[in-house]
Amino acid sequence: MLLRPRQKDFVERSLVALKANGNALGIAPTGAGKTILFSEIIGQYITGTKAKTLVLAHRDELTEQNQTKFSWVNPSIATSVYNSKTKDWSGQVTFAMVQTLFASDNISSMPKIDLLVIDEAHHAAANSYRTVINHALALNPSCIIFGVTATPNRSDGKGLREVFSQVSDQISLGELIRSGHLVTPRTFVIDVGVKNQLSSVKKSGADFDMSAVDQIMNQRPINNAVVDQWLEKGESRQTVVFCSTVQHAEAVTEAFRNRNVLAETITGQLSSADRSNILDRYARGDVTVIVNVQVLTEGWDHPPTSCVVLLRPSSAKSTMIQMVGRGLRTVNSEQHPGVIKSDCIILDFGTSSILHGTLEQDVSLDGVETEGVALTMTCPECAAVVPLASQECPMCGYDFRTERDKDTPELVSSIEMMEINLLNRSSFEWVNLFSDHSAFISAGFDAWGGVFFYQGHWYSIGGKKGVNPKVLSVGKHINALAAADDWLNQNETEDAAHKTKAWLTEEPTEKQISILENHLKLDFSLTRYEASAHITFKLNKQKIIDIIAEQGTD
Template sequence: MMLRPRQREFVTRSIEALRLHGNTLGVAPTGSGKTICLSGTAGEFLTHPDAKACVLAHRDELTAQNRSKFSRVNPGIATSVFDSHQKSWAGQATFAMVQTLVRNLDQMPTLDLLVIDEAHHCAAPTYRQVIDKTLARNPKALIYGVTATPNRGDGKGLREVFSNVADQIRLGELIRSGHLVSPRTFVIDVGTREALDWVKKLAEDYDMNAVASIMNNAPVNEAVVRHWKDKAAGRKTIAFGATVAHAEAVRDAFLAGGVAAAVVHGEMSEADRKATLAVFETGTTTVLVNVAVLTEGYDYTPTACIVLLRPSSYKSTLIQMVGRGLRVVDPAEHPGVVKTDCIVLDFGTASLKHGSLEQEVDLDGFETGGEAPTKTCPACDAEIPQASRECPLCGHLFEREETGDEKAALEDFVMSEIDLLKRSNFSWCDLFGDDCALLAAGFKAWAGVFFLEGRWYAIGGHGTVPVRLLGVGERTVCLAQANDWLNDLETDDAAHKSRRWLSEVPTENQLRYLPPALRGDFGLTRYQASALLTFRFNKHAIQRVVHAANQHHLEAA
């Protein structure tokens, strides 16, 4: 597989920081391909056959997922697993569960590189034991961490482990590149804002019982339902309540308003939680109200509305909650679902406290390559990316003067898209010169985006695999899904931008199969001819898939 250009930059900066400092942290949120970046960086330090690395995670599913993606990025590097089921250090890269490893540290070999996935956990005692043992065995061992949310809920910084931040992919980059949908935030005061401002903080967050005493009453809950119907009716919705009683009351208000709703919380059994989530995902439940159980690790991509019914002490928590609704939809998994944005209804004022999510993701500038500018955090002396408004290591907030526009209506969110046609690993051909049909081809696969009746469709083909629908909706999102299809199936050798045949003349065989009108086009290149022939040979299949998807959407609407 191939890395996206932005992922390559992340890997390059991580490698440089590790060589310079001996440790570094990379911040990569939902949708960035964090595991791919982690794998690309680790693979660089395992080119020597005697080099040894351990990739640390805290859940079985993360260990398996990391190993699988690592092998796709680095197919020539042997891997092994050290967890409760198997304990092997045979591979150059070993994927370990921290809970198991910390009980068997005497078995851990000398490491050249320790990689910590979800690195915000590294302040925990178990992680520190592994880190300390690694450095005791080899003081020159490199420590590399990757996380989406570096600022912990308990306020502990990561400065004791990491002296610098190599790179930080921002949500705005992923939205502009089509790898996440755009959030549209509405901060709504239902007469509780002033009272919420007086709620005290406890050890890790606001006093949620105090929040519930303000938010959990019939007029407020009815207003929540009313505003949801006005701005997000019918959307799959995840709401975040303050307490179990609050969540149940909000659920009852939705039910009374004729909206199918349910509750999940930590006091439920695992079986009950799974059953409730299953009903939400199969379509029966529209609104799912939760209490601190869906903040991270749950991604049901058709979710297109987030309702915040509680404040948040940390911006990372706010981003995690909103992130549940930002992932794009795979039409193969969810036929007929078209998602172009995510409505965020904030009744708990978290957006006002932290600066709305739009401000967070609307970057002052976007680095497209080269050396990343940095600055020094005045609170902990860490070297961090220039664009950071909050130090990922200690949480220090950098002051930023708000303009009148930023203080205005929060629902207005304008984002200029990143031109994926220029940043793609592949050369994209405008098949008919009208920007309504674009196609790129590799050695094994091809992908195209096509416009029909106000909507874009991403289509992909691969060998004998039937032509399939990759995405439906906005142009940028479809281009991103088509690009990822090619990146996933091709290797670096197939990136046609660097290949000679981009500008060579068509072959005789190509000209034989092209329409007569194109045979006399003396500006036609060999690659353009290949793209045109790919479309011609797959035209009927493409039309069938696009029209079927369009009809499915019309029927669903």
């Protein structure tokens, strides 16, 4: 497997920070490949040693998912699981559920840990995590601690400074959108006549007083207006709605149903079986709109979701980003055949975008390059070392614009205008097959990837030895390129990429020339690699046509 160039930077910077400081926090949002990243970091850190590693997560499903992906990245490293079903410390890397390990009769069984990795590390300030962390340090004061999270700032205001002294790297949502690994958000801030009332709601504990929000937002005319706006702008997309209270969610669900929209409510009051049943129906497409209260903010994804409705304000920007992130994932066309997703519509009735800045502003502020050396600065509030491009401190929330350009209006520009050409950032060379730029192919030794434009959409196709080509994604050019590039990364190696690029200056072989189309045989500037790409297309052309035609009829 080959990491994306940006993933390589993240791994290298995190390893440097760990060796220098003994701890580090890495920030990697939805779409960055968080589990792949920390798996690679662990693999590089412990390979060739007897170092014992513990990976903490807050749900049983995550411990098992993390173990599966880790073994994919590091097949030669022994693993084990310690959760409510299995209690096994035998692996060099153990994946544990924190609530299970936290219990006194369980934590006493924990062996000496050399590397402690915390998934969803914004939970690290919680008592259960601190108990495990402190126990690990008591057993081994030299224990290295690494955390990874998408949203480090907690809504309760508790900082992570007591656990982590440095942010090793921060991949922004903007980077992932511009590289095609997340879709573009289109945000609409909608005032239904209660903006001033919402702005006066006070905090109650870690967030705004949701009972007060309910009194303002949960009115029949407002709920009907929400459905009107969704019908106009949401385009009947699969949608997740975030409400303030259970009563609010039920009323909104009823408003959708009154307009013949298939909608369901999910709250913490439902049993896990009932929640699972509703989510399964949503995943099958039997439900169009799913309305929830604090259930789907974190740890849940259904990639075909392409509309998010915010009917509550968020005191923490991280909560807003988590909610919006439910709709930003790209779609794997093999898993979701016939689904075409090129963007995500955000309908914000709850003023979060006004309070925190629209998501477009958040992800496209300054275009700071993140490749090469990660320049850092020290937060004047909590003294954490953070990346120079940070808008706010990931540890304490300090706004750096107070020191730089907070009084300067930010320019809201189209994210599409800021797309970074993935062709120049791939580990592989992409060949433009036709003069109209409608088809590109990159060919490795064991696999190939291609993107093809047809009837307004870009189709990403992947193939490899012994396996029929398959569609990877359908949507915008940049998202299709990202999917094809990831396919190559998963099926080729660093060595293969290096050897492939050696062909860029070599002439085609006699055998290649004999296979090429006639018009290409006279192209004396053609390299061996370009010839390979054209031949790959020729040999798979009919399969590619059939795949695209089949996808278009689903």
